[in-house]
Amino acid sequence: MGFFSDLSNFFYDAGTVSWDVILTLLNLVERKRRIGNVTPEGYPGYGGHWPEFRPPQETDSRCSCPGLNALANHGIISRTGRGISFVDLDRHVARTYNISSTLSSFVAHYAARMLKRSFRNDTLDLGELDVHNGIEHDASLLRLDAAFEPNQSTKHVPYIEELLAAASSKDKHGNDVVIVKDLSKLLGKRRAVSRAVNKEFTLKTFHRLFGCANASLLLSTMGGRVEDLRSFLLHEQLPEGWESRVRQSHGLTLVNFNKLALKIEFGVREKDWAQVAQQAAEHHDTVPV
Numbered sequence: 001m002g003f004f005s006d007l008s009n010f011f012y013d014a015g016t017v018s019w020d021v022i023l024t025l026l027n028l029v030e031r032k033r034r035i036g037n038v039t040p041e042g043y044p045g046y047g048g049h050w051p052e053f054r055p056p057q058e059t060d061s062r063c064s065c066p067g068l069n070a071l072a073n074h075g076i077i078s079r080t081g082r083g084i085s086f087v088d089l090d091r092h093v094a095r096t097y098n099i100s101s102t103l104s105s106f107v108a109h110y111a112a113r114m115l116k117r118s119f120r121n122d123t124l125d126l127g128e129l130d131v132h133n134g135i136e137h138d139a140s141l142l143r144l145d146a147a148f149e150p151n152q153s154t155k156h157v158p159y160i161e162e163l164l165a166a167a168s169s170k171d172k173h174g175n176d177v178v179i180v181k182d183l184s185k186l187l188g189k190r191r192a193v194s195r196a197v198n199k200e201f202t203l204k205t206f207h208r209l210f211g212c213a214n215a216s217l218l219l220s221t222m223g224g225r226v227e228d229l230r231s232f233l234l235h236e237q238l239p240e241g242w243e244s245r246v247r248q249s250h251g252l253t254l255v256n257f258n259k260l261a262l263k264i265e266f267g268v269r270e271k272d273w274a275q276v277a278q279q280a281a282e283h284h285d286t287v288p289v
Contacts (some may be wrong), residue, residue: 006055017254020102024255027248033098038243043095044076048241051075055235061125062153062236064136064143067217069153069236070127073094081126086112086119097221098244100251111135127153137207139194141187141215142233150210160233162186167226178224180260183215184267192273196281209261212268216260220252221245 025274039045051074056062061081062069068089072081076092086108094104112119112132130136130152139144141163144156166186189206195201222228223245231239247253 007222008114009109009113013106016102016106020100020254023100023102023250024253027250027253027256030168030249032247033249036162036243038098038247040095040134043177044074045096045238045243048243050238050240051244053237054079056081061127062128063129064152065126065214066131066142066236067097067221067232068129070232070238071234074128078265082131083123084126085123089124094251096238096244097217098246098248098251099221100253103252103254106254115135128216133202133204133207135210137199137211138198138203139187139191140211141183141190144202145194145198147198155234155236157234159190163233164226164230167224169224171225173221178218178226178229180219180264181267183212183219183264184269185272187211187215187264189269189276190272191268192277193280195270196277199236208268209265211255212264213261215264216257220257220260 002094036047039047044051054072054075055075057080060072060079062072063081066079067139069081071077071092072079077084077088089111090104090108093099093107094101101228109119109126111129113123114131115124115128117124125280132146136143136146136152138147142159143149143152143154146152146157149156155223163182163186167178168182169177169179171177191203195203218224220227221244222232225245228239228242231237
């Protein structure tokens with residue numbers, strides 16, 4: 001069973017990557033989606049009109065991913081965050097954020113494998129995604145390490161505010177915008193400080209890249225716009241009138257997703273924060289700053 005499962009996964013991955021390259025090339029030659037029509041007609045969010053936002057209840061399940069939590073908060077997936085099929089998760093992520101079928105499917109399949117469940121037949125609760133060192137990892141851009149906050153759905157507001165304040169650029173309309181170097185800079189700080197204060201700290205290469213991949217989505221789908229990020233990160237709410245800034249006809253592909261993530265990773269300079277990390281370790285009581 002294990003052998004055939006591994007073989008099936010291999011062919012799925014190979015096929016997905018191959019098709020993703022084709023979609024990436026098609027995006028280069030096909031017309032972009034018109035502003036105001038990025039979200040498909042007939043789907044929640046068409047024209048920037050999102051279903052009612054409701055904050056989660058105490059018994060609801062949420063995770064460390066603001067994008068998935070926002071889907072639940074708007075009722076695009078189960079508002080309870082429970083009993084969500086992997087197939088539905090794949091479909092709704094793709095349409096809400098204009099993520100390519102290959103990228104959304106790849107991530108949903110990875111989550112199913114991580115939880116040892118069937119992509120086609122099983123369900124998950126959002127909180128189950130936060131298996132430590134599965135997808136969730138130390139030195140997160142927006143969350144405390146699991147050693148300090150086991151419930152990874154808990155937002156660490158100082159980190160979010162620091163990210164919003166780090167915006168060093170503006171778009172053509174004069175709006176404050178977070179760019180690649182801002183994310184690289186903060187990720188370097190997170191890694192240096194977490195390594196210094198967290199005795200249980202781990203960060204494998206996979207999770208370094210996954211952290212950059214998560215950060216890249218803030219640039220691609222949100223355009224790095226501080227005004228939109230404030231609502232999205234602090235409240236896990238899709239702003240009224242918002243639509244994905246990804247306008248390519250086939251959505252954000254694995255190729256371009258990883259290309260941007262690598263650009264962020266190559267800019268990370270953990271050593272630049274050595275003194276800050278040392279000071280954090282010296283004054284550390286319960287959680288890093």
